[in-house]
Amino acid sequence: MxxxxxxxxxxxxxxxxxxxxxxxxxxxxxxxxxxxxxxxxxxxxxxxxxxxxxxxxxxxxxxxxxxxxxxxxxxxxxxxxxxxxxxxxxxxxxxxxxxxxxxxxxxxxxxxxxxxxxxxxxxxxxxxxxxxxxxxxxxxxxxxxxxxxxxxxxxxxxxxxxxxxxxxxxxxxxxxxxxxxxxxxxxxxxxxxxxxxxxxxxxxxxxxxxxxxxxxxxxxxxxxxxxGIGTEQSTGTMLFTLDSRVQRPGVYELPFGSTFRDVIYGCGGGPRSGRAIRAILPALSCGFLGAEHLDTAIDHATLRALGTSVGCGGISFVEEGDDVLQRVSEIAAFFMKEQCGQCPPCRMETNQIAHVLAGVRAGKGPGYAAQIEKVTAFARGKGHCSLIEMAAAPVLSALRLFADDFAAAAGPGAPTADA
Ligand SMILES: Cc1cc2nc3c(=O)[nH]c(=O)nc-3n(C[C@H](O)[C@H](O)[C@H](O)COP(=O)(O)O)c2cc1C
CATH class of the missing domain: 3.40.50.11540 (NADH-ubiquinone oxidoreductase 51kDa subunit)
Structure with a gap:
């Protein structure tokens, strides 16, 4: 220990x-x-x-x-x-x-x-x-x-x-x-x-x-x-926050190299609902990981290779039975509200992501993935700060990980207008 x-x-x-x-x-x-x-x-x-x-x-x-x-x-x-x-x-x-x-x-x-x-x-x-x-x-x-x-x-x-x-x-x-x-x-x-x-x-x-x-x-x-603490490339300990969806919410300190299971189950006691975890979000501004990564070591290089990051350690998750679209839309709404309005590409990207997600939830049919990919690719690197990349990471990973949920929600209807 x-x-x-x-x-x-x-x-x-x-x-x-x-x-x-x-x-x-x-x-x-x-x-x-x-x-x-x-x-x-x-x-x-x-x-x-x-x-x-x-x-x-x-x-x-x-x-x-x-x-x-x-x-x-x-x-x-x-x-x-x-x-x-x-x-x-x-x-x-x-x-x-x-x-x-x-x-x-x-x-x-x-x-x-x-x-x-x-x-x-x-x-x-x-x-x-x-x-x-x-x-x-x-x-x-x-x-x-x-x-x-x-x-x-x-x-x-x-x-x-x-x-x-x-x-x-x-x-x-x-x-x-x-x-x-x-x-x-x-x-x-x-x-x-x-x-x-x-x-x-x-x-x-x-x-x-x-x-x-x-x-x-x-x-x-x-x-x-x-x-001597942590891993060779990710040294020391890090603080992780778990919210009230686990049995024991709080802030926990673990060495790098600990797994998501160590944090969520070992420290937090697992989901309060008792349901299985479907995906992990290392922090709000990072990409989702599938539940197969519960035993993945949390260190910078490993998470980077998986297309996500350590972020600030506010770990959350999606449980079986959760409305994934609602969760992703809430995250998108946060970034749309919090973008400061200075950089037009950021304003455009965060608004467009929220708009397209609303279209998916309204059953407006396919075309949403291409629109989100197009707008995030256009905006990448064009802001004064990295909020542009932070807003894109969860939704882009969700498109891949929850493709079936998106397709089911969007339905077969006519595509929405191009981004
Ligand atoms: C939109 C946005 C919000 C941020 N908020 C915080 C914050 O609340 N606290 C923080 O330490 N860094 C925050 N950062 C990162 C800081 O810009 C900066 O990288 C950090 O304070 C540097 O400290 P560190 O190198 O010790 O992590 C934020 C970055 C962005 C783009």
């Missing part, structure tokens, strides 16, 4: 105070790091193989190096806790219950990249998280672990909580930067990447709060120790 790196307390434990975090060796990594060179922290994160837990699974150290090596007087760090994807609760849990793990990760990232200020990016309605973070930042300041000359070192760093609007795209990294800069929380085109030009045009490292929460253990116990 792999020891928990993140969820080290009982699931109903309240916010971990600074004193309680110190009992778990909290801020030992930071004080040790401050006595040495930022490169030691960067090197440890690089050797650990840590990848982002916010959805894109990008190697953390690559971003850190970009920000650290971009010439600038000022650099920033953002801990992205803007979690707004239905079915994902892990970031809210981390900030509410384990704020110091996130804050120590933020401080270590700041030290490693030469930043002087960090933002904890939360959504304005996350009152529990805002309260927990506010108390924890005050504790840090009182303990001399924030502000000038942290722990008697030459490192000065401050942390501010930023309250973002409650939209899905607000969690995208350039939208987060825009919001912190006082503008609308809408994505902008990349490049430049945040590591080159982010907040106030300065190099900015944006990481998911879970990504940063892994860093203190990596720095304290070493990259080799971290690499």
């Amino acid at each position: 792999t020891p928990a790196i993140l969820l080290t307390r009982p699931s109903d434990a309240p916010r971990q105070s600074l004193a309680e975090y110190r009992e778990e060796h909290g801020y030992v990594a930071l004080t040790r790091a401050l006595a040495g060179d930022p490169e030691a922290v960067l090197g440890a994160v690089e050797s650990s193989g840590l990848r982002g837990r916010g959805g894109a699974s990008f190697p953390a150290a690559v971003k850190w190096r970009l920000a650290a090596s971009t010439a600038a007087e000022t650099r920033f760090v953002v801990a992205n806790g803007g979690e707004h994807e239905p079915g994902s609760e892990k970031d809210k849990l981390l900030v509410a219950r384990y704020p110091h793990k996130v804050l120590e990760g933020l401080l270590l990232c700041g030290f490693a990249t030469g930043a002087t200020k960090g933002f904890l990016y939360l959504i304005e309605d996350m009152t529990e998280q805002i309260d927990a973070a506010t108390q924890s930042i005050e504790e840090l300041r009182d303990a001399g672990l924030l502000g000038a000359a942290i722990a008697g070192s030459g490192f000065a760093f401050d942390i501010e909580i930023h309250r973002a609007p409650p939209t899905y795209v607000a969690g995208e990294e350039t939208a987060a930067i825009g919001s912190i800069d006082g503008g609308p929380a809408k994505p902008r085109k990349k490049p430049p990447y945040p590591g080159e030009a982010g907040i106030r045009g300065c190099p900015t490292t944006v990481n998911n709060v879970e990504t940063l929460a892994h860093v203190p253990s990596i720095v304290r116990l070493g990259a080799e120790w971290y690499r």
Whole structure:
């Protein structure tokens, strides 16, 4: 059994105070790091193989190096806790219950990249998280672990909580930067990447709060120790969220290489209904997998080869007897509502997918698969952010996996108009 790196307390434990975090060796990594060179922290994160837990699974150290090596007087760090994807609760849990793990990760990232200020990016309605973070930042300041000359070192760093609007795209990294800069929380085109030009045009490292929460253990116990958990290419543990369709909903921490069965049945107790699982959705913005993949290992390369991804770990499923079209339509409706309206191809794609699915459900006959494939192929890569690809993944995989359900619902009627 792999020891928990993140969820080290009982699931109903309240916010971990600074004193309680110190009992778990909290801020030992930071004080040790401050006595040495930022490169030691960067090197440890690089050797650990840590990848982002916010959805894109990008190697953390690559971003850190970009920000650290971009010439600038000022650099920033953002801990992205803007979690707004239905079915994902892990970031809210981390900030509410384990704020110091996130804050120590933020401080270590700041030290490693030469930043002087960090933002904890939360959504304005996350009152529990805002309260927990506010108390924890005050504790840090009182303990001399924030502000000038942290722990008697030459490192000065401050942390501010930023309250973002409650939209899905607000969690995208350039939208987060825009919001912190006082503008609308809408994505902008990349490049430049945040590591080159982010907040106030300065190099900015944006990481998911879970990504940063892994860093203190990596720095304290070493990259080799971290690499010993998970698989060779997907190191460490990941948080998975299960919703109320399982017997034991909640957020669970498992090493990479665990199977979907381990998460859904081992942790969640399986579907509450007792019905068999027909398909798995690793996260809302990923492709569906057939039930034959219940015993597939969850790691980046395996899921990529299967045409899906790890996403942010909000695992859900389709059960035997479920209305598949309704489920896929709900997902499509989410993306149509949450696209920010800036990029015409994204607006067009998300609206068209929802429209075609409504046609299928109304029994308007064949032609729907070609229309969806055409519109998603046209839109691919044409947005400021990857919402275009996120909206396409579930529906394209559903067309293949649930071909019979689609055909039965669409019926033999006349084809709908071309996309
Ligand atoms: C539409 C959209 C919404 C996103 N929402 C979040 C979010 O809520 N939290 C998050 O950490 N990353 C989110 N991301 C990904 C971020 O842009 C970025 O990749 C991430 O914060 C980087 O952190 P990581 O490398 O540690 O995963 C979103 C991306 C897109 C396209």
